[in-house]
Amino acid sequence: MLIPFSLKNCFQLLCNHIVPAAGFKNTAKSGLILQSLSNDVYQNLAIEDWIHDHINLEGKPILFLWRNSPSVVIGRHQNPWQECNLNLMREEGIKLARRRSGGGTVYHDMGNINVTFFTTKTKYDRMENLKLIMRALNAVQPQLDVQATKRFDLLLDGQFKISGTASKIGRTTAYHHCTLLCSTDRTALSSVLKSPYQGIKSNATTSIPSAVKNLLEKDPTLTCEVLMSAIAAEYAAYHQVDNHINLINPADEMVFPGINSKVKELQSWEWIYGRTPKFNVNTTFSVLYEQTHLEIKVFIDIKNGRIEICDIQAPDHWLPLEIRDRLNSSFIGSKFCPTETTLTNILLRTCPEDCNLHSKWSILCEKIKGIM
Numbered sequence: 001m002l003i004p005f006s007l008k009n010c011f012q013l014l015c016n017h018i019v020p021a022a023g024f025k026n027t028a029k030s031g032l033i034l035q036s037l038s039n040d041v042y043q044n045l046a047i048e049d050w051i052h053d054h055i056n057l058e059g060k061p062i063l064f065l066w067r068n069s070p071s072v073v074i075g076r077h078q079n080p081w082q083e084c085n086l087n088l089m090r091e092e093g094i095k096l097a098r099r100r101s102g103g104g105t106v107y108h109d110m111g112n113i114n115v116t117f118f119t120t121k122t123k124y125d126r127m128e129n130l131k132l133i134m135r136a137l138n139a140v141q142p143q144l145d146v147q148a149t150k151r152f153d154l155l156l157d158g159q160f161k162i163s164g165t166a167s168k169i170g171r172t173t174a175y176h177h178c179t180l181l182c183s184t185d186r187t188a189l190s191s192v193l194k195s196p197y198q199g200i201k202s203n204a205t206t207s208i209p210s211a212v213k214n215l216l217e218k219d220p221t222l223t224c225e226v227l228m229s230a231i232a233a234e235y236a237a238y239h240q241v242d243n244h245i246n247l248i249n250p251a252d253e254m255v256f257p258g259i260n261s262k263v264k265e266l267q268s269w270e271w272i273y274g275r276t277p278k279f280n281v282n283t284t285f286s287v288l289y290e291q292t293h294l295e296i297k298v299f300i301d302i303k304n305g306r307i308e309i310c311d312i313q314a315p316d317h318w319l320p321l322e323i324r325d326r327l328n329s330s331f332i333g334s335k336f337c338p339t340e341t342t343l344t345n346i347l348l349r350t351c352p353e354d355c356n357l358h359s360k361w362s363i364l365c366e367k368i369k370g371i372m
């Protein structure tokens, strides 16, 4: 049963969960089922952080159900240039988010359900949570063949991934979150999770691609709504809590004090791109200039998302050495990002009056933007 949460009773409920150190009495007897009213990936990830940071989960686990508008969610230690097609995502308005948990990259849309299990660190048990999801699935469709793997994926018919797992373990609390593919756009999923960028070297965590399937393709009655209610019902039965799905608004500062600053941090360039482990790009491209093909070599070192070393090598007769060196050093410190303003300003700073050089540098800039 869905119960819209009034601000007052939501606050009350959450207060009951807030750590006693924050001055609130903790009187809640059992767990809680929450569902987000927002489809914004940053707001929903911020709710996870907020609960992780503020709530005393001792004897009171929380289940959080949420869905996002089209987004790609990378793991904490990943490289977005290696994992997805950033240009396509920009064109299609698909958000990019970096989560706090480790692991690989997944695609979310309204056909994908996210399930977060919050517990104390001692009660944290991913296999137990996956078994709960499997029981929920079998309760609505007993014929489904779903198995959990050693990596905590859920496989349909022994071969198609329908769920991926990640987790964050804090000092006292932990959460395990997983996806569940119900009716996701599989074409978008596979095109967006294909990186077109060549020559990247890094130690970042790499994703493990699998063949995926939607539960709705197996059985058209398995809609997101049906699956979310089934998971909530199974959770309520297992943890002996109310079968209410409490709807929460992650934009509500009254209920979640400090939530907006968490959202801002998750949306920031510094968190999404700047947290990428150090990497380099070593590539070559060909430029057509006055009917001749020129080979341009590029070597760029990127640290904290910014260019640390830049070595663009073009034939000397085409781009004088001195200019090339000036251009290379102008890049240092710039964000590795095609909308970075310094990319265009470099042009004016380096060769303010030379039209010929301007046009050559514009060509190079466009090519370099293409690898960002």
Ligand SMILES: Nc1ncnc2c1ncn2[C@@H]1O[C@H](COP(=O)(O)OC(=O)CCCC[C@@H]2CCSS2)[C@@H](O)[C@H]1O
Pocket: 073, 099, 103, 104, 105, 106, 107, 108, 112, 114, 115, 161, 162, 163, 164, 165, 166, 177, 178, 179, 180, 181, 189, 193, 206, 207, 208, 209, 210, 211, 212
């Ligand atoms: N939504 C979704 N669900 C299941 N599998 C997916 C999904 N999107 C992509 N994939 C497949 O998984 C691999 C990556 O697998 P890999 O094992 O590398 O990574 C994961 O599974 C991470 C799961 C993170 C879950 C969090 C829960 C809330 S926020 S995100 C990818 O290349 C695709 O083949």
